[in-house]
Amino acid sequence: MAATGSMNSTAMVMMGLQHDHFADDAPIRSMLDDSDRIDTVKGQVLNAAAELARSGVSLIHVPIAFEPGHAEITQSVGILSVIKSLSLFEMGSMGARPIPELDSLGDGLLTLSGRTGFNAFRGTNLDEVLSDRGVTRILLAGASTAACIDSTARIAYELGYEVVILHDCVISRTHSEHELFCGTIFPQYATVQSADEFIKPDEQ
Amino acid sequence: MNPSTTAIILIGFQDDYFSTDGVLHDLLEDSAGTRAVLGRTVGMLKSLRDSPVTMISTPIIFSPDYSEIRQKDGLLLAIREAQAFKAGTPGAETVDEFKAFGDRIQDIPGKRGFNAFTETGLARVLGDASITHVVIAGAVTSICIDSTGRAAYELGMQVSILSDCTAARTNVEQEFFCTTIFPAYATVRTADEVVASLSQGAH
Numbered sequence: 409m410a411a412t413g414s415m416n417s418t419a420m421v422m423m424g425l426q427h428d429h430f431a432d433d434a435p436i437r438s439m440l441d442d443s444d445r446i447d448t449v450k451g452q453v454l455n456a457a458a459e460l461a462r463s464g465v466s467l468i469h470v471p472i473a474f475e476p477g478h479a480e481i482t483q484s485v486g487i488l489s490v491i492k493s494l495s496l497f498e499m500g501s502m503g504a505r506p507i508p509e510l511d512s513l514g515d516g517l518l519t520l521s522g523r524t525g526f527n528a529f530r531g532t533n534l535d536e537v538l539s540d541r542g543v544t545r546i547l548l549a550g551a552s553t554a555a556c557i558d559s560t561a562r563i564a565y566e567l568g569y570e571v572v573i574l575h576d577c578v579i580s581r582t583h584s585e586h587e588l589f590c591g592t593i594f595p596q597y598a599t600v601q602s603a604d605e606f607i608k609p610d611e612q
Numbered sequence: 613m614n615p616s617t618t619a620i621i622l623i624g625f626q627d628d629y630f631s632t633d634g635v636l637h638d639l640l641e642d643s644a645g646t647r648a649v650l651g652r653t654v655g656m657l658k659s660l661r662d663s664p665v666t667m668i669s670t671p672i673i674f675s676p677d678y679s680e681i682r683q684k685d686g687l688l689l690a691i692r693e694a695q696a697f698k699a700g701t702p703g704a705e706t707v708d709e710f711k712a713f714g715d716r717i718q719d720i721p722g723k724r725g726f727n728a729f730t731e732t733g734l735a736r737v738l739g740d741a742s743i744t745h746v747v748i749a750g751a752v753t754s755i756c757i758d759s760t761g762r763a764a765y766e767l768g769m770q771v772s773i774l775s776d777c778t779a780a781r782t783n784v785e786q787e788f789f790c791t792t793i794f795p796a797y798a799t800v801r802t803a804d805e806v807v808a809s810l811s812q813g814a815h
Contacts, residue, residue, distance in 0.1 A: 482768045486797035525766040554793055562759050566725040568682045593754055597686040
């Protein structure tokens with residue numbers, strides 16, 4: 409049970425809720441989770457966000473986006489290199505756009521630009537925004553578990569934030585990756601809970 | 613690999629992990645495997661001693677009151693509760709096996725979290741030495757090795773992680789990280805491969 413702080417000092421930080429991760433025809437959909445689970449997770453993220461916003465939790469989306477040509481990516485190996493070779497998350501393209509369902513969250517959703525890597529604190533003013541709002545606890549959701557969620561969680565923990573991973577609101581590349589991270593990696597620096605466990609701890 | 617622009621980053625080679633009486637030694641389930649990691653790392657360093665390759669050690673050390681640790685949960689709290697890596701204690705000392713290398717291994721102090729770049733001079737030292745490729749060895753695979761590898765990758769460096777010179781909590785974790793997590797940002801190599809590549813000066 410992580411619900412020790414107040415909801416007003418909590419932010420739900422959503423990563424990569426964009427077409428290139430979540431749309432039906434997303435080119436990397438096949439490299440991500442089971443197709444069915446991607447849609448389920450999307451629904452759970454949106455439901456949790458709406459409910460948490462009503463409790464006073466800040467909603468923040470940190471998409472990833474690159475200039476056309478992906479000049480920001482100099483790495484020749486790994487996920488960023490794949491993103492460059494497939495021209496994913498290119499500014500101005502459909503793939504980089506937030507999924508349209510985010511509109512349902514209204515004006516309360518703050519979108520931060522500038523992220524060009526795994527870690528949502530790098531290239532953005534996320535730390536400043538959280539500090540300005542008095543946030544001491546962040547809930548992580550979105551894509552994907554072993555890359556951006558994990559990198560952001562590690563940095564948040566090192567910065568002194570209390571970190572909660574909403575395990576039913578993150579997509580992973582494989583089921584075994586999801587199990588390993590939620591079961592044994594995240595607990596080294598975060599609390600792992602379902603959105604419902606976080607929202608209604610008394611009913612668990 | 614070009615030895616002049618490559619640095620070997622040695623992480624957590626301290627008695628609290630690597631000595632059998634270290635307070636966090638049991639965190640690493642495979643004790644014999646952990647000794648073997650140290651042995652292979654020392655062998656690699658000996659082979660490269662006379663090469664231009666940069667060698668850096670980034671020990672994690674806390675002041676006696678652990679005032680640097682504000683976290684109320686997780687591994688850093690566990691380190692505080694176990695009184696691990698406390699300045700002035702044997703557990704915080706770098707492993708004896710590295711002493712023979714003297715100044716050949718450059719110590720960069722200041723690491724107090726998972727990522728060897730956070731609040732240390734590591735990025736500056738690497739930049740000053742025109743390093744573009746980091747080779748990472750040490751403990752623990754899923755924590756400090758992974759956090760440091762990710763940070764180096766995001767800084768635009770080429771990253772190699774040594775599968776046989778890194779120690780994990782379990783063998784399952786070691787295997788999983790080397791086959792599916794590290795390739796997301798790094799090349800996974802063995803010590804022998806790195807020694808061969810650096811000795812040829814091949815890229």
